[in-house]
Amino acid sequence: MTRPKPVAMACPALDGNEKKYVLECLDSGWISSIGRFVDLFEAAFARYCECNHAVSCSSGTSALHLALAALDVGPEDEVIVPALTYVATANAVRYCGARPVFIDSEPRTMTLDPRLLEECITPRTKGIIPVHLFGHPADMDPINSIARRHGLFVVEDAAEAHGALYRGRKAGSLADAATFSFYGNKIVTTGEGGMVTTPSATSCQKLRTLRGQGVDPERRYWFPVIGYNYRMTNVAAAIGLAQLERIDHFLEARLRLATSYNARLSPLEEFLSLPSEQPWAKHAFWSYTVILRDTARFERDDLMEGLDHDGIETRPVFYPMHRLPPYLDENAHYPVAEGLAVRGISLPMHVLLTEEDVSYVTDRIRYWCEHLNGRPRRARLALSSQ
Numbered sequence: 039m040t041r042p043k044p045v046a047m048a049c050p051a052l053d054g055n056e057k058k059y060v061l062e063c064l065d066s067g068w069i070s071s072i073g074r075f076v077d078l079f080e081a082a083f084a085r086y087c088e089c090n091h092a093v094s095c096s097s098g099t100s101a102l103h104l105a106l107a108a109l110d111v112g113p114e115d116e117v118i119v120p121a122l123t124y125v126a127t128a129n130a131v132r133y134c135g136a137r138p139v140f141i142d143s144e145p146r147t148m149t150l151d152p153r154l155l156e157e158c159i160t161p162r163t164k165g166i167i168p169v170h171l172f173g174h175p176a177d178m179d180p181i182n183s184i185a186r187r188h189g190l191f192v193v194e195d196a197a198e199a200h201g202a203l204y205r206g207r208k209a210g211s212l213a214d215a216a217t218f219s220f221y222g223n224k225i226v227t228t229g230e231g232g233m234v235t236t237p238s239a240t241s242c243q244k245l246r247t248l249r250g251q252g253v254d255p256e257r258r259y260w261f262p263v264i265g266y267n268y269r270m271t272n273v274a275a276a277i278g279l280a281q282l283e284r285i286d287h288f289l290e291a292r293l294r295l296a297t298s299y300n301a302r303l304s305p306l307e308e309f310l311s312l313p314s315e316q317p318w319a320k321h322a323f324w325s326y327t328v329i330l331r332d333t334a335r336f337e338r339d340d341l342m343e344g345l346d347h348d349g350i351e352t353r354p355v356f357y358p359m360h361r362l363p364p365y366l367d368e369n370a371h372y373p374v375a376e377g378l379a380v381r382g383i384s385l386p387m388h389v390l391l392t393e394e395d396v397s398y399v400t401d402r403i404r405y406w407c408e409h410l411n412g413r414p415r416r417a418r419l420a421l422s423s424q
């Protein structure tokens with residue numbers, strides 16, 4: 039069989055003003071963290087998120103750490119974090135010396151299940167970090183109202199959700215603060231980079247101080263608090279500004295690809311459950327993630343292996359936090375998160391993917407679902423003899 043060129047999971051589109059703006063940095067010498075692109079990118083990002091303030095930083099992980107540090111999270115505290123997330127959400131809590139308390143997911147959105155929140159709250163609970171996993175927003179209204187009732191902060195981890203909407207409002211404008219990542223595979227990239235958005239001028243000031251080593255803005259080389267060097271470079275911000283100029287195009291392309299995946303995979307719904315969008319949500323489709331049904335008589339990893347053989351890159355859903363060595367808890371049980379982790383597959387999703395790519399990927403998924411079902415060993419043998 040002749041195979042087309044490999045289909046990648048993710049790939050940045052850098053064909054807007056990225057090169058022009060980066061050359062401007064190089065020509066002007068402003069390549070460190072002072073420069074006009076940092077200010078322009080922060081202002082444009084705040085405007086895009088319909089939030090008063092945006093503070094850029096070096097990664098989505100440092101954004102989370104800054105947000106929690108600015109909210110005074112410390113060693114006595116507990117912060118509620120989904121069991122199913124990228125590890126950075128939990129790690130940022132640990133960086134502050136606090137303890138992440140895990141919570142199970144709601145199966146359709148794969149985000150934090152607000153019905154389970156009350157039972158996670160203890161006298162030590164300081165806040166909640168809902169994660170807009172894969173680009174679908176968490177159900178923020180019940181989360182915010184429970185938080186308000188108990189005096190807790192809410193920080194959105196919006197690393198995967200640039201441009202997602204919750205009841206018509208932008209991700210990044212829905213809580214006390216929100217954090218974004220601009221890693222190379224995210225919806226908007228700066229190479230490495232992050233952003234914290236917040237409606238509060240006081241929080242914004244605190245975030246800026248902590249990001250820049252804790253220096254007193256009025257007094258040079260005077261450090262009243264311990265801060266960090268989490269600054270974004272002007273070069274990264276130049277790329278980010280050019281990316282942000284095209285975010286509407288990026289989101290449209292992702293939606294078009296997701297719609298095409300839905301149409302082509304819907305005949306396979308006996309095997310796969312497809313991503314759903316709640317009536318109150320607009321999915322940003324950072325990732326197009328399908329879940330193998332319980333009734334399918336083959337393993338998720340066999341399907342992934344088949345696709346890999348076809349040159350199609352896929353990704354398993356994250357391991358739940360309580361299964362990772364730093365957070366290992368043999369007695370903990372988060373059934374929804376565990377099920378999604380074992381049965382979820384993220385398919386290629388990026389702006390440079392073509393309709394032909396989606397057609398090829400879905401044809402191969404159909405082939406493997408039909409050939410693996412009920413006969414994993416034979417299919418495997420056929421595969422290894424090719």
Ligand SMILES: *Cc1c(COP(=O)(O)O)cnc(C)c1O
Binds near residue numbers: 232
């Ligand atoms: C990517 C990601 C992060 C971390 O972002 P980095 O820029 O890689 O540090 C945090 N949370 C979630 C949910 C992510 O997907």
